Amino acid sequence: xxxxxxxxxxxxxxxxxxxxxxxxxxxxxxxxxxxxxxxxxxxxxxxxxxxxxxxxxxxxxxxxxxxxxxxxxxxxxxxxxxxxxxxxxxxxxxxxxxxxxxxxxxxxxxxxxxxxxxxxxxxxxxxxxxxxxxxxxxxxxxxxxxxxxxxxxxxxxxxxxxxxxxxxxxxxxxxxxxxxxxxxxxxxxxxxxxxxxxxxxxxxxxxxxxxxxxxxxxxxxxxxxxxxxxxxxxxxxxxxxxxxxxxxxxxxxxxxxxxxxxxxxxxxxxxxxxxxxxxxxxxxxxxxxxxxxxxxxxxxxxxxxxxxxxxxxxxxxxxxxxxxxxxxxxxxxxxxxxxxxxxxxxxxxxxxxxxxxxxx
Ligand SMILES: Cc1ncc(COP(=O)(O)O)c(C=O)c1O
Numbered sequence: 379x380x381x382x383x384x385x386x387x388x389x390x391x392x393x394x395x396x397x398x399x400x401x402x403x404x405x406x407x408x409x410x411x412x413x414x415x416x417x418x419x420x421x422x423x424x425x426x427x428x429x430x431x432x433x434x435x436x437x438x439x440x441x442x443x444x445x446x447x448x449x450x451x452x453x454x455x456x457x458x459x460x461x462x463x464x465x466x467x468x469x470x471x472x473x474x475x476x477x478x479x480x481x482x483x484x485x486x487x488x489x490x491x492x493x494x495x496x497x498x499x500x501x502x503x504x505x506x507x508x509x510x511x512x513x514x515x516x517x518x519x520x521x522x523x524x525x526x527x528x529x530x531x532x533x534x535x536x537x538x539x540x541x542x543x544x545x546x547x548x549x550x551x552x553x554x555x556x557x558x559x560x561x562x563x564x565x566x567x568x569x570x571x572x573x574x575x576x577x578x579x580x581x582x583x584x585x586x587x588x589x590x591x592x593x594x595x596x597x598x599x600x601x602x603x604x605x606x607x608x609x610x611x612x613x614x615x616x617x618x619x620x621x622x623x624x625x626x627x628x629x630x631x632x633x634x635x636x637x638x639x640x641x642x643x644x645x646x647x648x649x650x651x652x653x654x655x656x657x658x659x660x661x662x663x664x665x666x667x668x669x670x671x672x673x674x675x676x677x678x679x680x681x682x683x684x685x686x687x688x689x690x691x692x693x694x695x696x697x698x699x700x701x702x703x704x705x706x707x708x709x710x711x712x713x714x715x716x717x718x719x720x721x722x723x724x725x726x727x728x729x730x731x732x733x734x735x736x737x738x
Contacts, residue, residue, distance in 0.1 A: 508533060523550070531666065548567045554672070674714065
């Protein structure tokens with residue numbers, strides 16, 4: 379087998395090795411069924427057991443009560459950008475959007491197709507390098523939408539935004555879901571494309587409060603209504619079976635590694651180590667404001683584009699892949715999701731130290 383290298387990709391991203399090993403076995407035959415996991419009918423007993431276990435462990439790990447439905451949908455997080463306003467917004471209503479990056483902008487752009495929006499806060503003035511200190515929500519919003527972690531800009535909400543009581547809070551948690559404990563009861567809906575912290579691309583986790591499902595419009599095409607997926611346990615049509623299977627393995631991996639408390643410890647150790655190095659470096663500088671720094675995506679620059687691209691090349695040659703920053707920020711981005719190993723952070727710091735010694 380080819381040796382695995384350190385994969386800092388922002389998504390699809392690194393998955394836990396034990397998960398991949400187990401999946402490898404089950405690709406040929408799921409347990410002793412003689413049929414591979416991707417080849418089983420979604421209506422058959424073997425896959426239904428996979429599905430039920432995935433949902434049960436997701437609920438256990440996330441502390442998700444029966445007030446919520448757990449759905450496994452398709453179309454990525456981007457599909458939710460439209461599906462949410464389609465269901466919960468109308469031309470005579472408005473929703474609040476907290477703008478902390480390109481993904482929240484995109485979510486808002488979809489909402490204006492269906493109703494009005496109010497920008498409750500924005501950090502666009504400084505290229506989204508911080509999480510706003512205050513939020514000014516409107517009154518009577520159909521829902522409040524925010525992005526808990528800004529993958530591109532390396533910022534993350536470390537508090538629950540101040541919203542009016544009884545708001546239906548909707549969160550795009552694509553790049554930090556289950557990276558730390560979460561109080562699901564505060565939310566109306568949480569969604570996340572799987573391909574960063576949960577599994578492969580092609581499946582989107584949606585955790586939605588039961589009353590919100592019923593509040594959704596009834597005149598939409600069947601597949602666009604949450605109630606369709608809820609009533610049919612995500613199996614109105616063929617669900618992304620492999621994605622659900624793998625996500626189930628990742629949930630079990632999270633559980634056996636201390637649950638969300640364990641994930642937070644693991645993630646803090648990695649992020650603290652990397653930021654501590656960056657803070658004392660004479661060459662590399664973090665781009666996000668200190669109180670807004672992400673545990674998941676660490677963005678940094680040298681301040682010199684030529685040096686940045688040289689560093690990315692040197693790092694790639696040293697077996698550290700995916701460090702090039704998003705074009706809107708430039709520089710570098712180290713995505714260190716749940717499954718990313720601490721050894722990869724140490725390897726990155728070692729390469730940075732060497733590069734710094736040569737270039738300062
Ligand atoms: C925070 C966030 N939201 C949404 C998306 C879009 O996800 P998808 O490609 O699953 O539509 C991404 C992708 O990187 C993201 O990081």
